[in-house]
Amino acid sequence: MASVTLKDVVKVYEGGVKVVDGFNLEIADREFVVLVGPSGCGKSTTLRMIAGLEELSSGTIKIGDRVVNDVPPKDRDIAMVFQSYALYPHMTVYENMVFALKLRGLDAAVIHEKAMRAAKILGIEGLLDRKPKALSGGQRQRVAVGRAIVREPKCFLFDEPLSNLDAKLRVQMRAEIKQLHMSLHATTVYVTHDQEEAMTLGDRVVVMKDGVIQQCDGALEIYHNPANRFVAGFLGSPPMNFFEGQLVREGDRLLFDEGTAKVSVPSWASAELAPRAGAAVVMGVRPEAMSDQASARFATAENAIPMRVTLIQPLGDKMDVVLATERHPHAVAHVDAHAGIRVGETLPVFIDTERVHFFAPGAVGERIATRRR
């Protein structure tokens, strides 16, 4: 087992596009780190640089205490699980799993024992004689993981290993990977573009955008204290609502003017927001911090914005209500299911001001104020 350290890592592909830009990350021994971000943000590239499949343009990567920039992939002692699984199509499951061990010249009995142990952990003992073509997606996935764990590497790399599975299987495999990590205690770097996967799996989550780390922290920490508007919008489903408006002062009170109505700025945020009176800010509200009259525990006249209901999506005991104001045609409230709301009607929507976030304007506007918890 080993730590993995990336320092000022830059990757520029031919043509001059900076795909990874100044990447700094220290992954502790036995840690599970998830890289998450939208498609094309450089997650795979980063992972492939750790694996040695891609050269660095500048910077250093260390595995343990050793700088591995010039170490060929096979000597880095890492195992990678590919999105496409990359099982060798012409070999049986067993042959796939023992290929690396055979190359190392291990004793046949040792190889067999290791393979059987891995097969047992993953529950694929019955598949060992099959070719990958004769496996289902979930089984292939298991074999791919099995091929990685037999090698007992210093570090596991996963590149979107679950994205080819259906939703149900994905949730199941997610739990298995987490359990596997807890029993093997291997340093793991896991790439996904699925925010839910990132939140549930990672000891730490690294949110990337355009090759730059936006935030790196525990999943809940990022969820509750997003560093900027991009991060806030990326984690959570349905995503956070953003209201672009203005801070206005009325007497001694500080208000957020959404355009249709004004909401009073909570006291905990007033210190940070007061100097910005008159300026444009963005208020971020998670769907569960918005509510109609019926389920609001936090309703006052001070925090209501009238909104028109454009769509209702029932989810069982909860429902997502899609709302619109003059300036913001799409906002979602996640409320208790009840029959009191009709599409087309306009109703006051209450904002839980204890749970709002304020950001500077712009797509990646920095956080101005968040209630620490």
Add this chain to the structure above:
Amino acid sequence: MAAADSPFSSTFRQRPWSRAVVHVLLIVGSLVFVFPVLWMLSTSLKPIEQTLTPDPVWLPRPIEWRNYAATIEYIPFLRYALNTVFVCTLATIGTTLSSALVAFSFTRLEWPGRNLLFGLTLATMMVPFPVVMVPLYSVYRTLGWIGTLKPLWVPTFFGSAFSIFLLRQFFMRIPKSLPEAMTLDGASEFRIFWQMYLPLSKAPLVVVAFFQLMYSWNDLLGPLLFLTDQSTYTLTLGLQAYQSQEGGTQWHYLMAASVMTTLPIVVLFFIVQRALFQGMSSTQSFEG
């Protein structure tokens, strides 16, 4: 192929008579091609008097099976066959192996000037053999290879442009993650070539091997140019030389020898047929 897959099937359904027309055309066409083969077979079984009669004899009476045994004694058939098999074996191994290696290098390895060299390799396909005949001859003479079988097989160990092209196109369809996974498993590039690209490319390799085999087996021009001694003759050259040997050609023996020359290739074709078609249509998937 099932009838349902035929590109004509919808036409057939709309205009039933069109099926008859197509079949008549195909039958006539195949008769044209099969005619010389049947004539060869028939002649090979005739007594000498029936070989060149004004009225063509199709069914020899009596059927002279002895012609075949006699041929083997009359022509140094075994000698020629041995030479041919020798050349064909080495040439087939040579072309397949070297073309696969070069194609692998063009596909998987990164090196400066790779694309330029690949273009150049393809360009050599445009040069017809007669253009290089004379320079090649002087090269081989300098090497002292004239009169030996070497000019017929040694060059195949330097790849053939078309085979390289064919294999590269196939190799490019192997997803990159496969060799990458093997790299991480600790395999060298050569091992990746040997244990991944070759086993995954059986079908196109069969195509390349079979075409080289057929070429070498049927080649007349090469042996004609480079072989001088009868003991090194291949079948094609041997039969050719035999034809004009004594003025009055022994047609029944010649045809028997021709049958024996053609038969192995035909048999082989039926054996590898499936792999051959698969290799040429390239629908293999690397799922998993």
